[in-house]
Amino acid sequence: MSEGAYQRLWESSHVTLQELLDQEQPLLEPVPDRERQSFQYRLASLYLHYLGLLRRFDTVYDQMVQPQKRRLLRRLLDGVAGRVLELKDELVHADLCENHCLDRVLQDLKLTPADLEVPIPKYFLLEQSTTVRERGLILAEILSRLEPVSSQKSVTGMHRTEAIILVQKAERARQGRLRATFMQEIRRDEEQDRRIREDGWHKFSQGQAAVTIQKVWKGYLQRKCTQQDRRMEMEFIGMVPSPNQVEHLSIISQARLVEDVRRLRQMEKEEEFRAAMVKAHDSLVETEGPDMKEKMKEQIRQWFIECHDLTGRFPDYPDASSGGSYSIFADKTPEQVRMELEMQVQENRKKEQEKSKEKGKDEKEKKKGKEEKAKKGEVDAVLQVLPSKFIPRICAGHEEYLNTWKNRCESIHPSQNYDSETLREEKRKEVELEIRIQVDELMRQELRKLRLAVDKEEERPLRAPKKTPGKKTGKKKEKDLTSDRSVESLYEELVISGLLRKSESVALKDYIGDFLYLGSTLSLAKKLPMPSLFDIRQNVALYAVLRLGSPDIHIMAPLIRSILLVGPSGMGKKMLVKAVCTETGANLFDLSPENLLGKYPGRNGAQMMVHIVFKVARLLQPSVIWIGSAEKNFYKKIPKEDKEMDPKRIKKDLTKALRLLTPGDRVMLIGTTSRPQLAEMRGLCRVYERILFMPRPDYASRYVLWKRMIEARGIQPTQHLDISALAKVSDGYTPGHILQAIQSVLSERRFLQLSKRPLVASEFLGQLVKLDPVYREEEESLKDWYFKTPLGKKSMKHRVDQLEAEEAKLDKEKKKRK
Numbered sequence: 001m002s003e004g005a006y007q008r009l010w011e012s013s014h015v016t017l018q019e020l021l022d023q024e025q026p027l028l029e030p031v032p033d034r035e036r037q038s039f040q041y042r043l044a045s046l047y048l049h050y051l052g053l054l055r056r057f058d059t060v061y062d063q064m065v066q067p068q069k070r071r072l073l074r075r076l077l078d079g080v081a082g083r084v085l086e087l088k089d090e091l092v093h094a095d096l097c098e099n100h101c102l103d104r105v106l107q108d109l110k111l112t113p114a115d116l117e118v119p120i121p122k123y124f125l126l127e128q129s130t131t132v133r134e135r136g137l138i139l140a141e142i143l144s145r146l147e148p149v150s151s152q153k154s155v156t157g158m159h160r161t162e163a164i165i166l167v168q169k170a171e172r173a174r175q176g177r178l179r180a181t182f183m184q185e186i187r188r189d190e191e192q193d194r195r196i197r198e199d200g201w202h203k204f205s206q207g208q209a210a211v212t213i214q215k216v217w218k219g220y221l222q223r224k225c226t227q228q229d230r231r232m233e234m235e236f237i238g239m240v241p242s243p244n245q246v247e248h249l250s251i252i253s254q255a256r257l258v259e260d261v262r263r264l265r266q267m268e269k270e271e272e273f274r275a276a277m278v279k280a281h282d283s284l285v286e287t288e289g290p291d292m293k294e295k296m297k298e299q300i301r302q303w304f305i306e307c308h309d310l311t312g313r314f315p316d317y318p319d320a321s322s323g324g325s326y327s328i329f330a331d332k333t334p335e336q337v338r339m340e341l342e343m344q345v346q347e348n349r350k351k352e353q354e355k356s357k358e359k360g361k362d363e364k365e366k367k368k369g370k371e372e373k374a375k376k377g378e379v380d381a382v383l384q385v386l387p388s389k390f391i392p393r394i395c396a397g398h399e400e401y402l403n404t405w406k407n408r409c410e411s412i413h414p415s416q417n418y419d420s421e422t423l424r425e426e427k428r429k430e431v432e433l434e435i436r437i438q439v440d441e442l443m444r445q446e447l448r449k450l451r452l453a454v455d456k457e458e459e460r461p462l463r464a465p466k467k468t469p470g471k472k473t474g475k476k477k478e479k480d481l482t483s484d485r486s487v488e489s490l491y492e493e494l495v496i497s498g499l500l501r502k503s504e505s506v507a508l509k510d511y512i513g514d515f516l517y518l519g520s521t522l523s524l525a526k527k528l529p530m531p532s533l534f535d536i537r538q539n540v541a542l543y544a545v546l547r548l549g550s551p552d553i554h555i556m557a558p559l560i561r562s563i564l565l566v567g568p569s570g571m572g573k574k575m576l577v578k579a580v581c582t583e584t585g586a587n588l589f590d591l592s593p594e595n596l597l598g599k600y601p602g603r604n605g606a607q608m609m610v611h612i613v614f615k616v617a618r619l620l621q622p623s624v625i626w627i628g629s630a631e632k633n634f635y636k637k638i639p640k641e642d643k644e645m646d647p648k649r650i651k652k653d654l655t656k657a658l659r660l661l662t663p664g665d666r667v668m669l670i671g672t673t674s675r676p677q678l679a680e681m682r683g684l685c686r687v688y689e690r691i692l693f694m695p696r697p698d699y700a701s702r703y704v705l706w707k708r709m710i711e712a713r714g715i716q717p718t719q720h721l722d723i724s725a726l727a728k729v730s731d732g733y734t735p736g737h738i739l740q741a742i743q744s745v746l747s748e749r750r751f752l753q754l755s756k757r758p759l760v761a762s763e764f765l766g767q768l769v770k771l772d773p774v775y776r777e778e779e780e781s782l783k784d785w786y787f788k789t790p791l792g793k794k795s796m797k798h799r800v801d802q803l804e805a806e807e808a809k810l811d812k813e814k815k816k817r818k
Contacts, residue, residue: 006059016052016056017394021398033383047087048102048116051117067272072405076394082393085546094383099535100519101516101529102116103518118542132585277423284428292432299325325439390556491616498595499599507579507582507583508580512735517700530698531692547668548584548668555663562668563692564630567694570737573694580668586621586622588626589613589616590626591654592629596609611657614660614667621666630676632678634679636680693786696774702731706738722761745767
């Protein structure tokens with residue numbers, strides 16, 4: 001795509017953004033609970049539109065070269081991503097579950113399941129690539145020091161006689177194979193000669209020979225044409241991969257090369273822009289700085305005089321925390337300031353008179369409200385979207401685009417250089433703020449002198465803010481147990497003890513799964529739809545990746561400190577943890593009970609260990625703290641085999657450390673478990689704020705798993721391989737089971753035989769039979785546990801209420817008919 005194409009995509013994105021901003025205001029109005037379905041539909045529609053907008057802004061930001069536009073796009077991209085997270089939170093509160101049936105909304109909006117995929121902004125990894133590389137080198141250096149020098153395994157020697165015998169065997173086997181092949185060819189030739197002698201030569205006339213040749217040739221041409229038509233039809237409907245894969249790959253590689261070139265241009269233009277920013281700042285300070293200073297002084301002196309004339313005393317000067325003199329004037333003339341002062345004096349008098357009247361009215365209204373509620377009894381529940389923190393940011397960015405860039409002629413800057421006029425305007429505001437701070441200090445001193453000279457008044461003591469009884473001010477801070485140690489030493493200690501690990505590189509898209517196409521149909525049939533692998537991947541992207549990837553998003557988005565992945569073994573829980581680290585460039589800390597055995601012993605050892613892990617995780621964020629077999633930290637009763645590891649020793653310290661995480665601390669605790677029934681429910685749900693249930697894959701996901709995993713081995717499925725049959729037969733098996741079966745069947749030897757003997761579905765059945773599936777009883781046990789969690793209880797209660805309401809309606813209709 002050219003620069004103009006990205007510009008047009010940006011323009012069309014703002015048209016969509018304006019439409020979405022117009023839909024935001026009606027959502028703030030409360031909706032009664034009986035209109036829950038329409039409310040959910042509006043939320044889901046808005047959520048899908050914002051996802052599409054996020055995808056477009058990410059594409060434009062990744063390839064736009066002009067540095068000033070990129071800064072605006074970054075703010076818009078983070079704002080839209082944050083709004084997506086807010087809407088996801090609202091959908092969870094409205095649907096009372098983590099997965100949502102959006103198939104009907106997708107159909108109405110003419111979208112596909114691919115449009116529901118959560119796009120991960122490319123700048124997450126691009127901006128952290130240098131940091132991740134340096135961290136990897138440090139980690140590799142520490143690990144190399146831990147390995148013993150004599151790590152190379154000594155090769156066991158072989159006697160000369162044994163070696164000669166082995167070579168002789170191999171050579172004799174080779175000669176035997178050659179001799180057998182040669183003899184087979186001789187026999188085939190002899191057999192062919194014998195048949196010719198027995199049958200004799202058939203004599204054809206010239207016409208008969210021509211007809212025979214024509215018949216064979218025309219049949220060959222027709223068969224070839226039919227095969228080609230069939231192949232084209234299958235390619236068109238997407239059932240067979242295109243044969244020109246090489247051409248397709250070359251086009252993709254060429255497109256990626258163009259993208260990399262544009263990123264290099266971005267870096268060049270960014271360096272030029274930063275140099276221009278410094279130059280513009282220095283120029284404005286020299287040329288316009290003195291005039292700004294004098295103008296501000298005159299304005300503030302005029303304010304001193306006006307206040308003294310009105311009140312008979314000089315005003316209190318605003319402190320730096322409240323903005324100084326900027327909070328008074330804020331682009332106002334001295335006349336406007338004088339009018340405001342007069343209005344304030346009059347309003348203060350009116351307020352004092354009205355306060356006494358309002359007190360009496362409020363008490364009467366409260367009494368009336370209580371009486372009305374008591375008469376009505378029950379009040380209908382109300383659904384309402386909370387005010388967004390990101391909408392003001394998005395609106396500001398949209399306004400900046402409309403005012404600055406919408407009608408800008410791009411022919412002025414064909415080489416995508418920065419706009420000097422816009423740069424000077426931005427820097428002028430910064431210079432003005434810097435000068436205002438200096439002027440405020442000077443004018444505070446001048447105000448003290450005026451008070452002494454005119455009013456004979458000493459400096460007024462600052463009033464301390466009133467403390468409300470019973471409320472603690474400020475937040476409780478954690479005591480730093482390692483204040484005398486550097487981050488580097490703590491980092492090395494965690495690597496040596498095995499609590500900080502190198503994460504494998506796994507992309508989130510490699511967690512394969514398909515969309516739940518029958519979600520709405522199941523809901524209408526009074527069946528509870530279970531989350532698909534696609535839903536799990538989306539939730540991990542929303543709860544973990546988007547939040548950890550950007551500090552601007554994390555500080556304003558709804559705070560989520562921890563996630564628990566619950567599902568049978570082989571569902572890919574560890575893979576998702578690694579994918580989060582890969583997509584965000586996060587550190588991986590391992591606090592699994594098995595990994596803590598024998599580390600940091602003693603009464604205070606657990607406290608010190610948790611403190612060091614969370615301290616390093618905060619200082620080197622983003623970070624992921626993983627706890628495998630998370631149920632062991634909250635055992636109801638510790639089994640005999642686990643008593644030695646003392647799995648509950650970090651329970652209290654872990655809970656305290658999590659509470660101290662605030663918005664901006666990009667640290668996330670991710671737990672994985674396949675046996676949550678063994679844990680104490682209350683403690684587990686207190687630590688893990690979001691619980692994602694991972695059931696067995698459905699048919700659609702199993703079909704995609706078989707197809708993609710076989711293709712990943714370098715094999716294109718043919719018509720001989722019935723993937724649909726494999727997907728049906730493998731019901732109850734996890735992605736881990738399917739991967740094991742494929743690895744067992746597709747050995748090197750079998751791979752070499754594919755040209756002569758194509759792959760068939762029956763080959764995988766023998767391997768699947770050897771594996772134990774997830775039985776229905778095990779999955780039902782996990783479901784029962786999940787519906788005892790706080791969100792699961794709400795979901796079941798709402799479902800029961802719906803069924804009771806429908807039964808009551810049917811009873812009324814029956815009575816009317818009678």
